[in-house]
Amino acid sequence: MDISAIRKANLIKLLEKYSTQKEFAELVDTPTSYITQITQGTLGKNGKPVSLGNTVARRIEKMLNLEHGFMDVDHSTDHNNIVPFNPQVNPKSDDLRISPVEFKSSFENKNTIKIPVHKNVRASCGDGVANFLEDVTDYLEVDPNFLRLMGINIKPERLRIIYSTEYSMWPTVVPDSPLFVDTTPVDTSAMISGDVYVFMHNSLLRMKRVFISYGDEKTVRLQSDNPDKKKYPDEIITREQLNELVFLGRLELSLVKP
Numbered sequence: 001m002d003i004s005a006i007r008k009a010n011l012i013k014l015l016e017k018y019s020t021q022k023e024f025a026e027l028v029d030t031p032t033s034y035i036t037q038i039t040q041g042t043l044g045k046n047g048k049p050v051s052l053g054n055t056v057a058r059r060i061e062k063m064l065n066l067e068h069g070f071m072d073v074d075h076s077t078d079h080n081n082i083v084p085f086n087p088q089v090n091p092k093s094d095d096l097r098i099s100p101v102e103f104k105s106s107f108e109n110k111n112t113i114k115i116p117v118h119k120n121v122r123a124s125c126g127d128g129v130a131n132f133l134e135d136v137t138d139y140l141e142v143d144p145n146f147l148r149l150m151g152i153n154i155k156p157e158r159l160r161i162i163y164s165t166e167y168s169m170w171p172t173v174v175p176d177s178p179l180f181v182d183t184t185p186v187d188t189s190a191m192i193s194g195d196v197y198v199f200m201h202n203s204l205l206r207m208k209r210v211f212i213s214y215g216d217e218k219t220v221r222l223q224s225d226n227p228d229k230k231k232y233p234d235e236i237i238t239r240e241q242l243n244e245l246v247f248l249g250r251l252e253l254s255l256v257k258p
Contacts, residue, residue, distance in 0.1 A: 004051040006071075007051065007071050007072065010070070010073075015035075030059065037050040065143075113141070114139040115139065117136065118163075119163065121163065140161060147159075152180065154182050159181065160181050167232075169209075169224060170225065172225045172254060173207070173251075174257075179253070181198055181252065193212040193214075195209070197209075197251065205248070208235075210223075211223060219237070220238070220239060220242045
C-alpha cells in the first residue's frame, strides 16, 4: 500500500474505538467533514481521493499519545496494537472495558507539562475565605495523556491547582482536596449551567454549582452539593448580580480519597 492508503487504513482502525466520527474528530482537533471525506474516498478538486496529510497525521499521533510516524506504518498484521482509551466515549456494548495504560520510566517520556500549584489558595465550599491566586508555591509535572484519561480536554496551560475547605460541596469535594481549575476567562452569558465554578464574592474566594434559569425569571442558583440544605441552603441571585462576581474559572477535577 502507498502512504495514503496506509494512513486511511490506520484512521479507519482508530475510528473503530469511538462511537462516532464526531467524537474522534473533536479529540484530535480536526473537522469531522475532513475525516468523513478521507474514510469515504471523496474526490478532491484535483480529481483524486482526499488523503490524510502530514500535518493532521502528526496531530492525531500527538493527541492520542501515539509514537511519531504511527500513522505511516502498516499495522494490519499487528495484533498487539493498543489504541489509547478515551474515557468520554460510551462502549458499543454493555461489557466493561479496561483502559490500556502503559507506564513508562521518566527518561522515556519527556512530553510532560507543569501545572502551577497554589497551596495557599483555598476555595471555600461554605461562606468563603479571603484568598486568591497570587504566588505559585509548586508545580505538578504530569503527562498530558493522564489529563485526557481523567476527562480534561482543555489547554493544559489554562489549568491551576488550588485546594478546598469546608463541606458544603461534599461529596463532590472534601476539605483539603486538590482542585484542577480551568482558568479560561468565563463569559457569564455562555456559562455551562450545572457546572462548578470558582469565583470571588465580597473579597472571598468561593466555589458553587451554578444553575442558570433561561425563563422569564432570569435568576441564578448557587447550589451546594451537600444534601443538608438546612446547613447549606442554596442561594438565589439575579443575572445582574451574577455579572458582579469575578470568576477565576471552572472546576475540571477534584481528587477525593475514598
